[in-house]
Amino acid sequence: MSVAIPFNSEPRPDTGLYNAKLGVWLFLASEVMLFGALFSTYILLRTAAVEWPQGSEILDVPIAFFNTLVLIASSVTMVMSWASLKMGDVGKFRLYMALTILCALIFLAVKAYEYGAKFSHHHYPSDSTFLAIYFTLTGLHGLHIIGGVIVNGYLWGPGLKMWKSDPERFTNRIEVAGLYWHFVDLVWIFLFPVLYLL
Amino acid sequence: MSGHSAEEVRAHVKIYMMVFGALAVLTVVTVAVSYLDIAVGPAMVLALLIATVKGSLVALFFMHLKGEVRAILWTLLLTAFFFLVLMSVPLSGYLDSTSL
Amino acid sequence: MEPVATEPEEADHHEDHPHESFWRRYVFSQDHKVIGIQYAVTALVFLFLGFCLMLLMRWQLAYPGQPVPLIGGLLGENNAPQGRMLPEFYNQLGAMHGTIMVFMAIVPLAVGAFGNYVVPLQIGAPDMAFPKLNMASYWCFFAGGILMLTGFFVPGGAAQSGWTSYPPLSVTAPTGQTIWLFGMVLLITSSLLGSVNFIVTIIQLRVKGLTFMRLPFFVWAQLVTAFLLLLAFPPLEAAGILQLMDRLAGTSFFMPEGLVISGQLLEVSGGGSPLLWQHLFWFLAHPEVYVLILPAMGIVAEIIATNTRKPLWGYKSLVYSLIFLGFMSFIVWAHHMFLTGMGTKISAFFQTTTMIISVPSVVILTALLLSLWGGSIRFNTPMLFALAFLPMFGIGGLTGLPLGLIASDIPLHDTYYVIGHFHYVVAPGTIFALFAGIYFWFPKVTGRKMSELLGKLHFWPSLIFINGVFFPMFIQGLAGLSRRLYDGGEIYDFPDHVMVWNKVMSHSAFGLAAVQIFFVVNFFWSIFKGEKVGANPWQSNTLEWTDAPSPPVAHGNFPKLPQVYRGAYEYSSPGQDEDFLPQSQPQEA
Numbered sequence: 001m002s003v004a005i006p007f008n009s010e011p012r013p014d015t016g017l018y019n020a021k022l023g024v025w026l027f028l029a030s031e032v033m034l035f036g037a038l039f040s041t042y043i044l045l046r047t048a049a050v051e052w053p054q055g056s057e058i059l060d061v062p063i064a065f066f067n068t069l070v071l072i073a074s075s076v077t078m079v080m081s082w083a084s085l086k087m088g089d090v091g092k093f094r095l096y097m098a099l100t101i102l103c104a105l106i107f108l109a110v111k112a113y114e115y116g117a118k119f120s121h122h123h124y125p126s127d128s129t130f131l132a133i134y135f136t137l138t139g140l141h142g143l144h145i146i147g148g149v150i151v152n153g154y155l156w157g158p159g160l161k162m163w164k165s166d167p168e169r170f171t172n173r174i175e176v177a178g179l180y181w182h183f184v185d186l187v188w189i190f191l192f193p194v195l196y197l198l
Numbered sequence: 199m200s201g202h203s204a205e206e207v208r209a210h211v212k213i214y215m216m217v218f219g220a221l222a223v224l225t226v227v228t229v230a231v232s233y234l235d236i237a238v239g240p241a242m243v244l245a246l247l248i249a250t251v252k253g254s255l256v257a258l259f260f261m262h263l264k265g266e267v268r269a270i271l272w273t274l275l276l277t278a279f280f281f282l283v284l285m286s287v288p289l290s291g292y293l294d295s296t297s298l
Numbered sequence: 299m300e301p302v303a304t305e306p307e308e309a310d311h312h313e314d315h316p317h318e319s320f321w322r323r324y325v326f327s328q329d330h331k332v333i334g335i336q337y338a339v340t341a342l343v344f345l346f347l348g349f350c351l352m353l354l355m356r357w358q359l360a361y362p363g364q365p366v367p368l369i370g371g372l373l374g375e376n377n378a379p380q381g382r383m384l385p386e387f388y389n390q391l392g393a394m395h396g397t398i399m400v401f402m403a404i405v406p407l408a409v410g411a412f413g414n415y416v417v418p419l420q421i422g423a424p425d426m427a428f429p430k431l432n433m434a435s436y437w438c439f440f441a442g443g444i445l446m447l448t449g450f451f452v453p454g455g456a457a458q459s460g461w462t463s464y465p466p467l468s469v470t471a472p473t474g475q476t477i478w479l480f481g482m483v484l485l486i487t488s489s490l491l492g493s494v495n496f497i498v499t500i501i502q503l504r505v506k507g508l509t510f511m512r513l514p515f516f517v518w519a520q521l522v523t524a525f526l527l528l529l530a531f532p533p534l535e536a537a538g539i540l541q542l543m544d545r546l547a548g549t550s551f552f553m554p555e556g557l558v559i560s561g562q563l564l565e566v567s568g569g570g571s572p573l574l575w576q577h578l579f580w581f582l583a584h585p586e587v588y589v590l591i592l593p594a595m596g597i598v599a600e601i602i603a604t605n606t607r608k609p610l611w612g613y614k615s616l617v618y619s620l621i622f623l624g625f626m627s628f629i630v631w632a633h634h635m636f637l638t639g640m641g642t643k644i645s646a647f648f649q650t651t652t653m654i655i656s657v658p659s660v661v662i663l664t665a666l667l668l669s670l671w672g673g674s675i676r677f678n679t680p681m682l683f684a685l686a687f688l689p690m691f692g693i694g695g696l697t698g699l700p701l702g703l704i705a706s707d708i709p710l711h712d713t714y715y716v717i718g719h720f721h722y723v724v725a726p727g728t729i730f731a732l733f734a735g736i737y738f739w740f741p742k743v744t745g746r747k748m749s750e751l752l753g754k755l756h757f758w759p760s761l762i763f764i765n766g767v768f769f770p771m772f773i774q775g776l777a778g779l780s781r782r783l784y785d786g787g788e789i790y791d792f793p794d795h796v797m798v799w800n801k802v803m804s805h806s807a808f809g810l811a812a813v814q815i816f817f818v819v820n821f822f823w824s825i826f827k828g829e830k831v832g833a834n835p836w837q838s839n840t841l842e843w844t845d846a847p848s849p850p851v852a853h854g855n856f857p858k859l860p861q862v863y864r865g866a867y868e869y870s871s872p873g874q875d876e877d878f879l880p881q882s883q884p885q886e887a
Contacts, residue, residue: 016267029277037536044288126548193245197232
C-alpha cells in the first residue's frame with residue numbers, strides 16, 4: 001500500500017520536472033563522477049608510465065569500430081521508441097525497443113568475443129596497467145549495458161502493461177530509461193578513442 | 199521544456215536521423231585520423247575533440263539537454279566542475295617536477 | 299516544562315491499513331517513517347558495536363599485554379591467546395571501529411534515520427519521492443553492514459589496514475580486506491540511492507508556499523549533505539573497484555614496481571600508484587567529514603531555535619555558509635596527505651583552500667552561538683546536548699587549524715593529536731547532536747517524551763567522561779606519541795611523562811560506557827511508559843510538529859495537507875499572543 005506521491009508523472013510547475021527525470025539526472029551525475037575517477041586513473045597511470053602501448057597494437061580496432069556504430073544505432077532506436085510512444089504508436093515502440101535491445105546484445109556478444117580473443121592470446125589484466133585499465137573500464141561499461149538490457153527488456157515486456165493504466169507515466173519511464181541508455185552510449189564514445197586509438 | 203507535443207516530436211525525428219548521420223561520420227573520422235601519422239600529443243587532442251563533439255550531440259539532442267530546465271543544467275554544471283577537479287588529480291604529481 | 303498540548307490526543311487518528319501484512323508493514327516497508335526507524339535502530343546497534351571495539355582497544359592501550367577482563371576468553375585463540383590481544387587483532391579493531399562508526403553508524407543515523415524521518419515531515423510531503431528506492435537503500439545498507447561484520451570470522455580476520463585501507467598494505471592483506479571492499483560497494487550503493495531520493499524529495503515535494511528560503515535549516519543541511527554523498531562517493535566506489543581488481547585479478551593499479559614484502563619480491567606487473575588510492579579515498583572522505591557534521595548542525599539549529607524561543611540569528615548567512623562549505627569540501631581533500639611528499643606546490647594549494655573552508659564553519663558556529671543571545675532558554679535534555687555541541691565542535695574545529703597548515707601538520711599528523719581532533723568533531727560534536735535529535739524528535743515518533751531526569755543523568759556524566767577520553771589525546775599528541783602503536787607507546791621512553799593519560803582516557807571510556815545505561819533504560823522505558831504528549835510538545839513552528847499528529851499518520855503523514863506562509867523560525871514575534879508562529883498558520887489568524 002503506498003500513498004500518491006505528487007509529481008510522479010506530471011511536471012512540478014516551478015521546476016518543470018517530474019520526479020523520476022530529476023532522479024535519473026542526479027544518478028547520471030554520480031555516474032559521471034564514477035567514470036571520471038576511472039578516466040583520471042587512466043591519465044595518471046599513463047602519464048606516469050615508462051612505456052604505454054598504442055591501443056591499436058593490442059586491441060582490435062575494426063571490431064570496436066563496428067561496436068561503436070552498433071551502440072550509436074541503439075541510441076537512435078531508443079530515442080525513436082520514446083518518440084513513437086509520444087505519437088501514440090505502441091507497435092512502433094515495441095519494434096524500436098526490440099531493436100535497441102538487439103543492438104545491445106550484439107554489442108555484448110562482440111565484447112565477449114573480444115575478451116575471449118585477448119585471453120586466448122594470453123593478455124590478462126595483470127599483464128600491464130594498460131590491460132588492467134582496459135579490462136576494468138570496458139568491464140564496468142559492459143555491466144552498465146547489461147543493466148540497460150534488463151531495464152529495457154522489462155519495459156518492452158512485462159512493464160508495458162502500464163501503458164494501459166497510466167500512459168503518461170509509462171512514456172516518462174521510457175524517457176528516463178533512454179537518458180540512462182544515451183549516457184552509456186556517451187561513455188563509450190569516449191572509451192573507444194581513449195582505449196583503442198591513442 | 200520537458201513537455202513534448204506529438205507535432206514537436208515529429209519534427210524531432212528528423213533531427214534524430216541527422217544526428218545519427220553526424221555521429222556515424224564522426225566515428226569514421228576518428229578512426230581515419232588515428233591512421234594518419236600525427237604525434238601523440240596533437241592526436242590525443244584531436245581524438246578527444248571529436249569525442250567531445252559526438253558526446254555533445256548525444257547529450258544535446260538524444261538526451262534533450264538543449265532547452266532543458268535550469269535545475270538540471272545547474273546540477274550538471276556543478277558535476278562538470280567537480281569532474282574537472284577530479285581530472286586534476288593526475289596533475290598533482292607533476293606540479294613540482296615542472297617549473298611553474 | 300509545561301506540556302502544553304496544542305492539539306487534543308490523536309492517537310486514534312491512524313489510518314490503519316489492515317490488508318498490510320506484518321512483513322510489508324514493518325520489514326519491507328516503503329513508508330519513510332518506518333524506514334527511518336529501521337535505519338535508527340540498525341545504526342544504533344552498529345554504534346554500540348563500534349563503541350565496544352573501542353573499549354577493547356582502550357583496554358589494550360591502558361594495560362598492554364594484560365588479559366582482557368570478563369570477555370577475554372571469548373575473543374578467540376587466534377585473536378587473543380589467553381585473553382591477551384595480538385597486534386593483528388588490535389589492527390582489526392582499529393580499522394573496523396573507524397569503518398563501523400563512520401559508514402555504518404553515524405552517517406546512517408544522521409542521514410538515513412533523521413533525514414528519512416524528519417525531512418518529508420518538515421517539507422509537508424506524504425513520503426519520500428521514491429519509496430521503493432528508499433527501501434532498497436536501507437536493505438543495501440543492512441546487507442553491507444552485515445557483510446562487513448562477517449570479516450571477523452574469516453581466516454586472517456577482518457580488514458586491518460586502517461579505515462582508510464591504504465595500499466599496498468591493504469592489497470596484500472588477508473581476505474578480510476576483500477570483504478571490506480564488497481561491503482563498501484554495498485554501503486556506497488545505499489548512500490547513492492538515498493542521496494538521489496533526498497535531493498528529488500526536497501526539490502520536488504515541498505508543499506505549497508514552502509520556498510527554498512523558508513526551508514528549515516535542517517532540510518538545507520540534508521540537501522547539501524545529499525549532494526556531497528552523490529558526487530563524492532562515486533570516486534571511492536571506483537577506487538574500491540580498482541582495489542578489488544588489484545586483489546582479485548592481480549592488476550597493479552596501486553602497486554608500484556619492485557615492491558619487496560618480508561624479503562620477497564611481489565610478482566606484480568607494477569606501474570601503479572599508491573598515492574592514487576589516497577587521492578580517490580580522500581576525495582570522498584573529506585566531503586564525508588561534512589556529511590558527518592552538516593546534519594548535526596541542522597539538528598542543533600532546530601533545537602536551539604525552538605528552545606531559545608527566538609529566530610535563528612542570520613538564517614540566510616547560515617544557508618549560504620552551508621552551501622559554500624559543501625562546495626569547498628570538494629577541494630580540500632589533499633590536506634590529509636601533506637606527509638606523503640606529494641610536493642610543496644600542491645600542498646600549498648590545499649593549505650590555502652583548507653584555511654578558506656574554516657571561514658564558513660566559523661560563520662555557522664558563530665551564528666548558532668549568537669542565536670542564544672537574549673533568548674529565554676529552556677534547558678531541557680535535547681537543548682543541553684545541543685548546547686554542548688557548540689563548544690565541543692568548536693574545540694574540534696579549532697584544533698583542526700594546525701593540521702591544515704603544512705608546517706604544524708608534519709609533526710602532528712601521525713600522533714594522537716589527529717585522533718583527538720576529529721573525535722572532538724565527531725563524538726562530542728556529531729554524536730551529541732544526534733542524541734539531542736533523539737531526545738527532541740522522540741515524542742514525534744512515539745507520542746511520548748523521554749524522561750528528563752534520566753536524560754540529565756545521561757548528559758552530564760557523558761559530557762565529563764567524553765572530554766576525559768579525548769582531551770588527553772591532545773597532550774599526548776603534542777608530546778609526539780604515535781597513534782599507530784598497539785601498546786600505547788610503552789615501547790618508547792620519550793613519551794613516559796604522558797603515559798599516565800592512557801589510564802585516564804581508558805577509565806573515562808569505561809565510565810562513558812556505564813552512563814549510556816541511562817540512555818538505554820530511558821529509551822525503552824519511555825517507549826512504553828513515557829509521559830504522553832500532544833502533537834507539538836515543544837511549541838515548535840515547523841510542519842512536523844504543527845500539522846502532523848504524534849506519531850504521524852501511517853501513510854501520508856498529514857491528516858490534511860498543510861500550506862506554508864512564512865519561514866521556520868518566527869518565535870516571539872511582536873504582536874502575537876503565542877511566542878511561536880507556525881509556518882502553516884495563515885496570516886490573519
